[in-house]
Amino acid sequence: MDTPQNTALTRALTELPGPLPARGVIHVVIRHTDRFTVVGNDLAQHPGLSTTAVGFAVRIQSLPQGTEVGIKALAARFPEGEKLIAAALRELETHGYLQRARTRLPNGRIVTRTVFCNQPAALLRPRAAAAPPQPPPTARPIAPPALMPEPTVEPEASPEPEPEPTPDPVATPDPPAPLAAPPQAAAPPFVRLVPPPTAPKPPRPPLPRPRELTPELERISTALLSDLRHHSPQFTLSEDDVRELVPGVAAWLERDAHPDTIRHTLTINAPEPVNYPYQFVKHRLTVLLPPPLPGAHDLTPPPARRNPVTPFQTCDGCERAFRAPTPGHCRDCRAEDEQRATAA
Numbered sequence: 001m002d003t004p005q006n007t008a009l010t011r012a013l014t015e016l017p018g019p020l021p022a023r024g025v026i027h028v029v030i031r032h033t034d035r036f037t038v039v040g041n042d043l044a045q046h047p048g049l050s051t052t053a054v055g056f057a058v059r060i061q062s063l064p065q066g067t068e069v070g071i072k073a074l075a076a077r078f079p080e081g082e083k084l085i086a087a088a089l090r091e092l093e094t095h096g097y098l099q100r101a102r103t104r105l106p107n108g109r110i111v112t113r114t115v116f117c118n119q120p121a122a123l124l125r126p127r128a129a130a131a132p133p134q135p136p137p138t139a140r141p142i143a144p145p146a147l148m149p150e151p152t153v154e155p156e157a158s159p160e161p162e163p164e165p166t167p168d169p170v171a172t173p174d175p176p177a178p179l180a181a182p183p184q185a186a187a188p189p190f191v192r193l194v195p196p197p198t199a200p201k202p203p204r205p206p207l208p209r210p211r212e213l214t215p216e217l218e219r220i221s222t223a224l225l226s227d228l229r230h231h232s233p234q235f236t237l238s239e240d241d242v243r244e245l246v247p248g249v250a251a252w253l254e255r256d257a258h259p260d261t262i263r264h265t266l267t268i269n270a271p272e273p274v275n276y277p278y279q280f281v282k283h284r285l286t287v288l289l290p291p292p293l294p295g296a297h298d299l300t301p302p303p304a305r306r307n308p309v310t311p312f313q314t315c316d317g318c319e320r321a322f323r324a325p326t327p328g329h330c331r332d333c334r335a336e337d338e339q340r341a342t343a344a
Helices: 007-014 051-062 071-077 082-094 120-124 215-226 239-254 259-267 277-287 331-343
Strands: 098-104 110-116 312-314 321-323
Touching: 051 082, 051 110, 071 082, 082 098, 215 239, 215 259, 239 259, 239 277, 259 277
Parallel strands: none
Antiparallel strands: 098 110, 312 321
């Protein structure tokens, strides 16, 4: 049987205006009226993202608000596996399109909240401060048209009465000044949410080193690093890598860390695949270095503090016992001596 041909595309191709290119892609654009998502070219043509990451970004962008977009939720919805989905989400997180954070709900349950931004580069641009809303212009009241005075018939002249005395003018209070409009609050300063790509990065801490690299420590460290590939093939290190990482493992051994503990710490929960095993092992040897074990004197509790006791003394006058830091007279003898001195 022959392969069925899509005649609809061929017919639409003949209806396109203008000369068509001889090679390459030709777009037949039909405007969407419902169920569509706007995707920018900065995402669709991103040079640093893989096609899988771009596809998952478009799918996440098309989902409604509140839809679960975790690794297992996406794997249950789409045919890709969990490893491929996890790698795509890490790419989007590295380039700023995706952010995942663990939050605690009011009932105590911890969930992962995912935030997706379709234009992470727009967060780096300074945002223009919103202009304060201007009050609508008030229309001036229109004065009513002036009425023409009606003609009046002048009465006959009569004797004018005497004018009444005019009262003294009364001082009228000045009208209250209009209240000044409250000052408009200044626009909040722009806060950069994402550090600029040109911001200097802090220097990485150096690889730990032992106080003394003995031949025994060097032998055990070399054997431990060379044996990592038997437990996980992705931790295959070259001879130069092993030689540079030996001081870091020796520093762990010097702090009484067991070789099995070091091997477990270096390989547990490692991403798949580990593209740079030397950098990964160096990072974990540096960041997860345990503190040195405390000595015997560090674990000894401090001696209990006792209140000083004032010793007993014998009075030089009456030979009565009393408490005092130094020998001398008791209180009664000192009082009698003061009375005698006053009387004299």
